Amino acid sequence: xxxxxxxxHSKWRARISPKRLILAAVSSRPLVRAAVAAGHSVVAADLFxxxxxxxxxxxxxxxxxxxxxxxxxxxxxxxxxxxxxxxxFVFGSGFETQPDLIEMVARDCRVYGNDAKTVAACKxxxxxxxxxxxxxxxxxxTRHALAGSPEGWLCKRIGGSGxxxxxxxxxxxDDLHYFQxxxxxxxCSLLFLADGRQVMxxxxxxxxxxxxxxxxxxxxxxxxRAELLDAVKGEMLQAAQKLTATLxxxxxxxxxCMVDGDNVYVLEINPRPSASFALYDAGNHGAAxxxxxxxACEGRLSEPLPAEPAQAHLIYYxxxxxxxxxxxxxxxxxxxxxxxxxxxxxxxxxxxVTASADTADSALALAEQxxxxxxxxxxxxxxx
Numbered sequence: 577x578x579x580x581x582x583x584x585h586s587k588w589r590a591r592i593s594p595k596r597l598i599l600a601a602v603s604s605r606p607l608v609r610a611a612v613a614a615g616h617s618v619v620a621a622d623l624f625x626x627x628x629x630x631x632x633x634x635x636x637x638x639x640x641x642x643x644x645x646x647x648x649x650x651x652x653x654x655x656x657x658x659x660x661x662x663x664x665f666v667f668g669s670g671f672e673t674q675p676d677l678i679e680m681v682a683r684d685c686r687v688y689g690n691d692a693k694t695v696a697a698c699k700x701x702x703x704x705x706x707x708x709x710x711x712x713x714x715x716x717x718t719r720h721a722l723a724g725s726p727e728g729w730l731c732k733r734i735g736g737s738g739x740x741x742x743x744x745x746x747x748x749x750d751d752l753h754y755f756q757x758x759x760x761x762x763x764c765s766l767l768f769l770a771d772g773r774q775v776m777x778x779x780x781x782x783x784x785x786x787x788x789x790x791x792x793x794x795x796x797x798x799x800x801r802a803e804l805l806d807a808v809k810g811e812m813l814q815a816a817q818k819l820t821a822t823l824x825x826x827x828x829x830x831x832x833c834m835v836d837g838d839n840v841y842v843l844e845i846n847p848r849p850s851a852s853f854a855l856y857d858a859g860n861h862g863a864a865x866x867x868x869x870x871x872a873c874e875g876r877l878s879e880p881l882p883a884e885p886a887q888a889h890l891i892y893y894x895x896x897x898x899x900x901x902x903x904x905x906x907x908x909x910x911x912x913x914x915x916x917x918x919x920x921x922x923x924x925x926x927x928x929v930t931a932s933a934d935t936a937d938s939a940l941a942l943a944e945q946x947x948x949x950x951x952x953x954x955x956x957x958x959x960x
Contacts, residue, residue, distance in 0.1 A: 592867040598658055598685070601668025602641065602737075605629045605912050606854035610862030611666070619662070621655050622670075624925075627915040644733055644741065644752075645673040659685040666869070668849050672699045673735035688873040689827050690847040697823055698847045699735040701754045708842055711818045715842045716834070717757040729755045730793075737846070739785065742793035756843075761836030763843075764802055766812045767852045769872045770825040775816045776877050778865070780804055781852045782936060783832065786893055788923060797890035797928075799940045800855040804835060811840045819845060827873040828853060828865075855887040858932065886936045888943035892926040892950060897959040900926070904954075909946055926954070 594615045599607050604622040611618045612632045620633035623641050630636050637654040640647040659665070664686045671678055672695065679692035690698075697703050705718045722729060726745035731753050733741035745755050763783035769776045779800050786796030804812075816831045823845075830850035834841045849869060857865040868878040902917035912928040920926055929950060931943035 592870055595663035595870075596661065597688075598655070598662050598665045599633075599668070600639070600655060600665070600670070602670040603912060604668060605632075606851075606862060607666060607668055607849060607866065608632045610853075610857075610866035613861035614863035614867050616866075619658050621658075624912070625915065627913040628911055630915060639670075641670070643673075644736055646670050646677065648674070648677070651677060656680070656684075664688045664870075666849075669737050669846070669851075671695060671848070672737055672846075673733075675699070688870050690825060690829075694823055694825065695847050698845045701734060704845070707819070707822060711815075711822065713815045713818060713842050714840060716759045719755045722755055726755075728758050730758050731755055739793040739795045740791045744792075759834050759836065759841050761834040761839070761841070764804065764812075764833050764835045765798070765850065765852060766809075766816055766831040766833075767850060767856065768813070768816045768829055768831065769868055769877055770816070770820040770827065770829055771872050771875045771877045772824045772826050773821060774877060775813065775820050775825075776880060777809075777813050777816075778828070778856055778881065779852070780809055780812065781855065782940075784890070784940075786891060788893075791923075794893075795851070795891065797888065797943070798852050798855065799886060799888040799936045799943075800852065800884075801886040801936045801939075803936060805838055807838050808835055808840055815840070815842055823847075826875070828869045851889065854889055854930075856884065857881055858884060858887055885932045885934055886939040888931045888933075888936070888939035890929045890943045890947050892929055892947055894920045894922055894924050894926050895951075895958070896922045898926065898954070898957045899959060900954070900957050904957075907946070907950065910950065 596617050597611055598619045600621040602623055604620045605628045608618050608620045608629050609632050618633045619635045620629050621637040621639050623639055625636040625638050640650045662685050665681050666688045675692040675695040681687055705715055708715045729745035731743050731745040733753050765781045765783055767778040780802045782799045782802045784796040786794050812831055828849040830846040832843045871878050898920040900914050900918045906913050909930050910927045929943055929947045931939050933939035933942055
């Protein structure tokens with residue numbers, strides 16, 4: 577029996593009836609693929625509308641992005657008119673600086689995810705870090721103005737995502753940014769399900785950077801099955817539990833931390849499915865995990881997913897202008913592929929590279945080898 581057929585007849589599919597969904601994110605492909613694998617029909621809205629997304633969705637809508645969020649005019653023009661007749665709306669990244677867009681959608685369509693108030697609370701540094709302090713959760717020292725030297729401090733945009741908004745602090749600041757003391761350690765995350773009261777861990781991950789001079793903390797990828805101390809995992813899960821009970825988180829969420837030995841410093845909550853979503857339930861193309869997200873948003877936690885091999889996901893960023901020829905034979909381990917002939921700007925994502933192995937280190941090593949090979953093979957498309 578195929579994955580697609582068995583998934584539809586599993587206990588997961590028996591608990592969620594097929595729905596007509598609208599999915600919106602900066603890059604919606606992993607969610608779209610999972611939703612379609614679970615038997616739902618999907619209208620997808622994102623910045624890229626890549627070939628993978630178009631092949632899965634019944635319809636795609638291209639949104640534009642500026643100043644850390646979706647362009648409101650394109651959002652109103654492209655997405656809002658599609659809400660009529662939809663059974664639900666599922667969102668990923670892109671709404672952190674404009675949670676009111678979620679509220680607007682909720683007036684006409686059921687939202688599967690955290691409400692606008694919860695997203696705003698997670699992304700308002702005054703509210704969020706005050707909440708961490710009251711709950712006894714450790715985090716790097718955070719300020720909204722620097723009285724002394726900026727050395728050792730980072731400047732972050734409120735509601736920013738993908739790491740492109742983070743830079744070394746300077747003496748200048750505005751209402752859109754805050755300061756956080758730099759701490760040593762490795763960036764890690766916990767992907768978890770929440771029903772508004774309780775949480776269930778999906779997996780612990782290592783977050784990877786792909787730095788360039790102007791964006792030293794740019795997101796580079798993620799690998800699952802991070803080898804962390806049990807005490808560290810317990811502390812991360814406890815933090816997720818405390819925040820869920822306080823903020824009433826629902827569905828899939830990601831807790832991002834810096835881990836230094838047995839010390840854990842919480843950086844943020846991403847109150848929506850994160851990039852690590854694509855690392856889990858890979859055998860079902862994410863179908864079971866997607867439906868688990870819908871169930872959790874309805875207040876029901878599903879059973880834990882079975883153990884899986886480690887998965888690594890890396891972003892291939894264009895080192896300079898590129899013109900990808902139509903018909904290029906993309907390897908099967910690539911995704912988020914350009915649609916047809918494509919012109920790609922320097923530092924824009926070209927595609928994603930994936931790999932699977934028994935351990936996180938082995939999966940990452942294989943993904944890095946594949947990324948290196950792909951860069952060499954696509955060198956012909958560089959515009960010097």
